[in-house]
Amino acid sequence: MSTQVTEQEQTEDPAEDQSEHQQRRLAEKAERREARDRMRERAETDLEKADTVFDLKVFRYDPDIPEKEKPRFDTFPVPFTKGMTVLDALMYARDHYDSSLTFRHSCRQAVCGSDALFVNGTQHLGCKTQIVDLGDEDDARVPGTVRVEPLPHQEVVKDLVVDMEHFYDQMNAVEPFFDPDDLPAPDEEQRQARENREKIKMSTRCIWCGACMSSCNIAAGDNEYLGPAAINKAYRFAMDEREGEGKKQERLEIIEQEHGVWRCQTQFSCTEVCPKDIPLTEHIQELKREAVKNNLKFW
Amino acid sequence: MYEHDVIVVGAGGAGLRAAIAAHEEGADVALVSKLHPVRSHTGAAEGGINAALRDGDDWTDHAYDTMKGSDYLGDAPAIETLCETSPEEVIQLEHWGMPFSREDDGRVSQRPFGGLSFPRTTYAGAETGHHLLHTMYEQVVKRGIKVYDEFYVMDLAVTDEADPENRECHGCVAYDIKNGEIVGFRANNGVVLATGGDGQAFDHTTNAVANTGDGPAMAYRAGVPVEDMEFVQFHPTTLPSTGVLISEGVRGEGGILYNAEGERFMFEYGYANNAGELASRDVVSRAELTEVNEGRGVEDEYVYLDMRHLGEERVLDRLENILHLAEDFEGVDGLVEPMPVKPGQHYHMGGIEVNEHGETCVSGLYAAGECACVSVHGSNRLGGNALPELIVFGAQAGYHAAGRDLGEALVETGPSAAIEHEDDLGAPVEPGALGPTDDDVAADGGERAADGGQLATPAETVERTVEQQRQRVERLKGRDGRNHAEIRDKLQKAMTRWVNVFREEEGLKKALEIIRECREEYQHVAVSDPSDTYNTDVIHTIETRNLIDVAETITLGALARDEFRGAHWRAEHQERKDDEWLKHTMVQWSDGSPELYYTDVILEGAEKAYEPKVRSY
Amino acid sequence: MSQSYDRGLVEDFGRWREFSAGMWAWIFHKFTGWVLIGYLFTHIAVLSTATIGEAAYTNTISGLESLLVVRFLEVGLLAVAVFHILNGLRLLFVDLGVGLEAQDRSFYASLVLTGAIVVASVPTFLAGAI
Amino acid sequence: MADYYSSFDPKGSRWFLQRLTAAFLVVVLAFHFMLLHFVNHAADVTFMQTHLRMQQPGYFLTMVAFLVTATFHGVNGVYNALVNQGLDGTPKTVVKYGLILASVLLIAQGIRVAMAMAGIIIGPAA
Ligand SMILES: Cc1cc2nc3c(=O)[nH]c(=O)nc-3n(C[C@H](O)[C@H](O)[C@H](O)COP(=O)(O)OP(=O)(O)OC[C@H]3O[C@@H](n4cnc5c(N)ncnc54)[C@H](O)[C@@H]3O)c2cc1C
Ligand code: HEM
Ligand code: SF4
Ligand code: F3S
């Protein structure tokens, strides 16, 4: 097929090629205009049909595009539908107004951790946040404006996308993998008491969304602070009885380093924003106590 | 250009397992994924992993159940590999620290699951997939395996011999999402595709937004046949606005389905007079849709699933999670009002044709996980059988790609395995690529340069593909045209309307026409975001092209198969036709003009031969 | 904040920062702690007059106490100390893992209690000064 | 991340001491406030009263302990707060020794004052 194309092109003389090219450009332009009009029309009919419309105010920034180099907010009117989440609203805005509106998302069901955002001034998962829950209880269930920004204290890559590298580094710093002192034969399970699984259950729920880290003032001020998610990860393994005493000792040493647990000032904001309801502060505090207990042994 | 021994595309359960296996084998392996590994959709799986672990259970029973569940369209060697290896893979996961639910004696818990003759589904709460995914990613971190996350793989670097069975895969080409660079990945030993599901071909699915069938589409265009694409599993209870899954547990506990008139339609209209709400997934899905189509749906869209009568205490005790899902994703309080539900696409049994070692017919190209079809699920997947598939065949593919000798494969691959070709499908429009156009071809996905495999070095093959894809992106960004979202929307609506739970000949033909229109419109697609930074517009636009190809193969297969088997229901053909249809459907791109052919189903296993029986539970 | 990286202009742009109970508690505790240690230094300085002599000491104390400002400052000091104590107790409980679920309520309780105690002791503090 | 394994304060002993001193201070500070603002009005305090109290060894020791713990607690708190704000390197060392010096001076002076009050050392003017 591609060979045919080149043949075709070769037979055309340059002048004709020129005009044809131009014609095509024009046709494309017209098409684009048409497509844009159609998109707008679609949105307009949606807006007319909708009982309730709210403004989605979205942070925009793109270092690559001169007009977007300076951060700004764009406002998109979005027709409200029952059950609509912040993520749905963002997708609506992207597919109906501006396809360059950029945000991470995937699962739409609060398991992939892609879409932690700063919604009306707090960290939320976009997909797990109902628009009606942002409304003012007595007044209107649907708020007039929903303001969406990228997670604070993380470098913004573009629009709502933040750089997660730092978060991943912190997670990796606590040796986030199971590393038992010894293992049974290859065809045998390790035993774990139910209570022990219950103990670590909440800590294993983390979806790496980064909301907690973004909400913590200490992490904001001290870039090297491991942060609640990484400490929680350490907790998950340190408390798992299958790993054994030797490894636990090592783990306690890791979380006790300069930018480890002692940095936590029990601000609780991490616990408040965690979409998986992990009692982060409690886990951090328990590790502090565990560390003190452990050290007292040697006094 | 990056160079590694083994390149694994996709970092869900299958991809991670493949990478670990290749690493164990001593290969230099890298994961390339458009999402960070922990964002993969494996994390959404709730139910569990089937493995015959206990006394009283045997892997051959698991194999029998699986074959029966597949409605005798699974290949015995693959099923036997799955069931025999699953227990050791599960114990491997346990040794890697996966937090399984536990029995009183400290052993891994198992629960009963639909279609299984023994309670053999191991699980970790209601978030088995999440734990599986994270546990394996942890092992990847431990081994220091290189991960290229947020790299979108656009195409495979495959040589151009006329016969796909002579082609070789030397790597792939990816779009670096962070900065828009197009980079080549050269694989010395092999490329493993593990790109997951393709639920986005439908407008209502339990799958993630990222499940766009990139793997099958890329392999298909590289000449690898796709197998049994018509078999798509629909789940009867998903939330209408998002497609979030409401577990079967609700009906298991006594939840009731009502239509808009308040009738308990499963009994009222005789869809399942015995089992009622607890009939199998396909039966319930079809019943719900019939209600809606006959005007008894709520808002012409869904039905109600009611669990209020179970009482607050019982609901909180056993179904708490469901309350959260309904509240968070639908804004409905399951204790005071019924929950809206409708059927949604859930899993794709079909996929890239591979043998039980994960090899495709193109040498150096492997596939594993939901994107592949080793044919263990046949026409219907049993709950809890997808996760073991990921770890078992992910490992097989990884080992093989890294050079471990796994012996002779029993499943044959490639067009040479054809037993019969389909010549008159009666498709209303010509499927496949559009006729020769100008340089839009590049934007459309690029064609293989017809050099007949003359290129001297693998590196050149990769370079050439990089160049093609660079042009493609430039062209998409450089021109003015349509937004892909509109085309995707149209495609998804058509698939849900015509290739859903109900399939009629006319509807399938209609779908093919619409798919054709989408292809035509796609010729004029453009990316309006000029940025090089995190340009999701580029990615979504390319994904839409992949969806078109995948949707077409699903529809072609569905049109060809005029019988009712497993998840595939045809209005005009209401019975399973074993004489005629005990065979796999294959669709092969054949350089732009899809060819349909059939291969044998292998019911002859090493352990035993499986005799097709009526499937009743 | 020498360690935090420069997140550039985006960080400062329009992003709201909403403080929750725990964060306010942290800020207040910090502030009151600093005031208290500052006071400790001053206090010792004042008491140092005792090394000069009896009269100097007594005069300084009563001299200071006769100033209205000082009385008010003392009320302030009490407020600061009471809050620091109450919130300090709250923190001690948190450290022991007690009452984490009620951390926001216990903060509000500390505030209210501080207010009440301060108001109740105003007469005592100002007695004789006015 | 190279210095992740370097140790801020092994064993978190300062963290622990901060809590211990806090617990002690609750009691003593409450006692102190009660005694000097409610039982005896601050305005009425005279050297004589102070002297009488300070002469009791129990009270004297309590006050010294109060001083020492409060100083440790306060200075350590200030130091932690500064470190949390990113104080590092040479400034950190300087501040650390500065604070230690200040504490030592404060405690020394405090004890001198207390002894003066107790009449153990008589000030120059006496
Ligand atoms: C809601 C839900 C519940 C389920 N419950 C169960 C259950 O209980 N038991 C069971 O056995 N099965 C279950 N399944 C099915 C099972 O979870 C999936 O089949 C399985 O997780 C698929 O895994 P995967 O590794 O093949 O793909 P995924 O986990 O989807 O991973 C795909 C990977 O490929 C990457 N990728 C895709 N395209 C590209 C590209 N172009 N370039 C680079 N990277 C790419 C993605 O980034 C991702 O990392 C469930 C499925 C769903 C949706
Ligand atoms: C009376 C009972 C007291 C209690 C229960 C108490 C409790 C506490 C606790 C628990 C902390 C640690 C906070 C943290 O690290 O997260 C702290 C910090 C502090 N305390 Fe106290 N304290 C008391 C009295 C005092 C006194 C008398 C002083 C002054 C001398 C003082 C000065 C400080 C300072 C400066 C801090 C550091 C504040 C910061 O984080 O910036 N405290 N207090
Ligand atoms: S702990 Fe919670 S908030 Fe933090 S990353 Fe994990 S899931 Fe997100
Ligand atoms: S917000 Fe930060 S200070 Fe501790 S309790 Fe959470 S990590």
Ligand code: FES
């Ligand atoms: S989209 Fe996956 S967590 Fe929200």
